[in-house]
Amino acid sequence: MTTPTETPATTTTRTMLAIEGLTVGYAGAPVIDGMRLDVPHGAVVALLGANGAGKTTLLRTVSGLVRPRSGRISLDGQDLSGLSVEDRVRRGLAQVPEGRSVVSELTVEENLHLGALWKIPGRSARRAAVAEVYEAFEPLARRRRSMGHQLSGGERQMLALARALVARPRVLLLDEPSLGLAPRVVAQLFAILRDTAERTGLTVLLAEQNVTSALSIADRGVVLGLGEIVADAPAAEIAADPALRHAYLGF
Amino acid sequence: MDRLAFLLATGLARGLVIALFALSLVIIWRAARIVNFAQAAMAIVAVYVAFAVTQATGSFWLGLAAALVTGAAVGAAVERWLIRLVPSTTPLPGMIVAIGLVMVLQSAISIAFGPKHRPMAAPFSEQPFSVGGVAVLSPYDLFILLVALGVVAVLAVLFNGTTLGLQMRASAMAPEVSRLLGVRVPRMITLGWMLSSAVAALAVLLLVPTELGLNAHSADILFVHAFTVAVLGGLDSPSGALVGGVVVGILISLVTGFLGAGLAPIAVLVLLTVVLLVRPGGIFAAKEARTA
Numbered sequence: 373m374t375t376p377t378e379t380p381a382t383t384t385t386r387t388m389l390a391i392e393g394l395t396v397g398y399a400g401a402p403v404i405d406g407m408r409l410d411v412p413h414g415a416v417v418a419l420l421g422a423n424g425a426g427k428t429t430l431l432r433t434v435s436g437l438v439r440p441r442s443g444r445i446s447l448d449g450q451d452l453s454g455l456s457v458e459d460r461v462r463r464g465l466a467q468v469p470e471g472r473s474v475v476s477e478l479t480v481e482e483n484l485h486l487g488a489l490w491k492i493p494g495r496s497a498r499r500a501a502v503a504e505v506y507e508a509f510e511p512l513a514r515r516r517r518s519m520g521h522q523l524s525g526g527e528r529q530m531l532a533l534a535r536a537l538v539a540r541p542r543v544l545l546l547d548e549p550s551l552g553l554a555p556r557v558v559a560q561l562f563a564i565l566r567d568t569a570e571r572t573g574l575t576v577l578l579a580e581q582n583v584t585s586a587l588s589i590a591d592r593g594v595v596l597g598l599g600e601i602v603a604d605a606p607a608a609e610i611a612a613d614p615a616l617r618h619a620y621l622g623f
Numbered sequence: 624m625d626r627l628a629f630l631l632a633t634g635l636a637r638g639l640v641i642a643l644f645a646l647s648l649v650i651i652w653r654a655a656r657i658v659n660f661a662q663a664a665m666a667i668v669a670v671y672v673a674f675a676v677t678q679a680t681g682s683f684w685l686g687l688a689a690a691l692v693t694g695a696a697v698g699a700a701v702e703r704w705l706i707r708l709v710p711s712t713t714p715l716p717g718m719i720v721a722i723g724l725v726m727v728l729q730s731a732i733s734i735a736f737g738p739k740h741r742p743m744a745a746p747f748s749e750q751p752f753s754v755g756g757v758a759v760l761s762p763y764d765l766f767i768l769l770v771a772l773g774v775v776a777v778l779a780v781l782f783n784g785t786t787l788g789l790q791m792r793a794s795a796m797a798p799e800v801s802r803l804l805g806v807r808v809p810r811m812i813t814l815g816w817m818l819s820s821a822v823a824a825l826a827v828l829l830l831v832p833t834e835l836g837l838n839a840h841s842a843d844i845l846f847v848h849a850f851t852v853a854v855l856g857g858l859d860s861p862s863g864a865l866v867g868g869v870v871v872g873i874l875i876s877l878v879t880g881f882l883g884a885g886l887a888p889i890a891v892l893v894l895l896t897v898v899l900l901v902r903p904g905g906i907f908a909a910k911e912a913r914t915a
Contacts, residue, residue, distance in 0.1 A: 435803060437802075458807050461803065461804065461805035462805060469800065473800050474800075475793050475797045475801070477792070477796045478792065478793060478796075482793075485786070486789060486806065487804050489786055489789070489790065489805065490804075490805035491805075535804065539804075
């Protein structure tokens, strides 16, 4: 921090996640082309766009699952290039991938311990961290002995989010957490997310098709179209722009 | 009656060796989702080292320790320097490379040590106890029984009671998610190979004193039987490997004793066919998961 007066975490302008000149492609034309994006510390940024816009590819490139053709990604000023997925996690990056990412053959409790293991190796400290998570995610506490495959869709997504938060990441990447969930469950999940971000200064990059819900908890919206950023503005502004909605979000 | 009791007891002891080897196939399946066709050849390499150590020191126990250590080392080497380089998007390339490895290892051993069987002495008597005039298990059979149960207990604690086991299970079932949770998946897969190869080496080491002796092909039949057992019990199920091993061991023993040795392999294949027709996933395969 360079400023002598301490500012609240959510309003500081320190860049937590910086993406510069990022180009990613599988074969043929790039899926993401020369992208630049800065996410400040403590911000909740909604990543919007149609299917094929490059949202999932962007998140998977940041977490290290996909190697970019060129460009630089840095976390709190540290360059992440060349680091494995596991080492990026150790720098404070967490990703909840799209779909049912719960390990279905493990219990709820085992899933949570797995998420905390690298950060908290001691058994009793880890138990305490998991107990804390149960307080925030009360429905999970009741199902702690259930196997992952016995959970409902909402419970699974809740577990995936809880498991990502138990290791106290600095940046959380979420890929379509609302997929296939009832509106009430989505509202509940997003409320927990917003609350956690405000309480802990967690930085969130949230890829969503459910534009209204995402913008309702985001500070800022970034709209992707064919691998490029076509709009980057405060969430309220994007929600109020009918031309943008028609062109890129389809409603 | 006497004969039946003897055949059942012998079948149990042989079956436990098969079960132990099948368990090694289950471990590698659970850790890396691969059926390792080179398991027997790799184990033979470790047992040759054990043989040399026992010859040099006169101690069976040092040989046993050498078999475990060499088994683990061979497993790590094969995974790191061979299997990891093979594309793993489909299982076929890994299987073909493993079969190639069998040929290379067996030929190398035959070139180095010749075709003859080297007899290995058991650490305990192989003379069966007799209970009320009926010959049953020998002290060596009891030793096999204890070792097999001990290995199963240790593996159960490792997989279900430790964080290392938790990471190994997660890595096998959901490698990508595990990496996103910070689990060092490649390391877990190497550990799975080491564990599996060490258990396989132990099984072959226990087998050899009951057979003609040590030779490049000493474990070939054991592999075939253990593979049958692993498929019978379900490749995912340690208890299936244990029960299946004993069932196949007793079946072989009874068929050999009552109908003749030539029919034993056919009996095993008939059993395999019947189980695959009735329960293709194996008798102990997990029930279907909730998908919605």
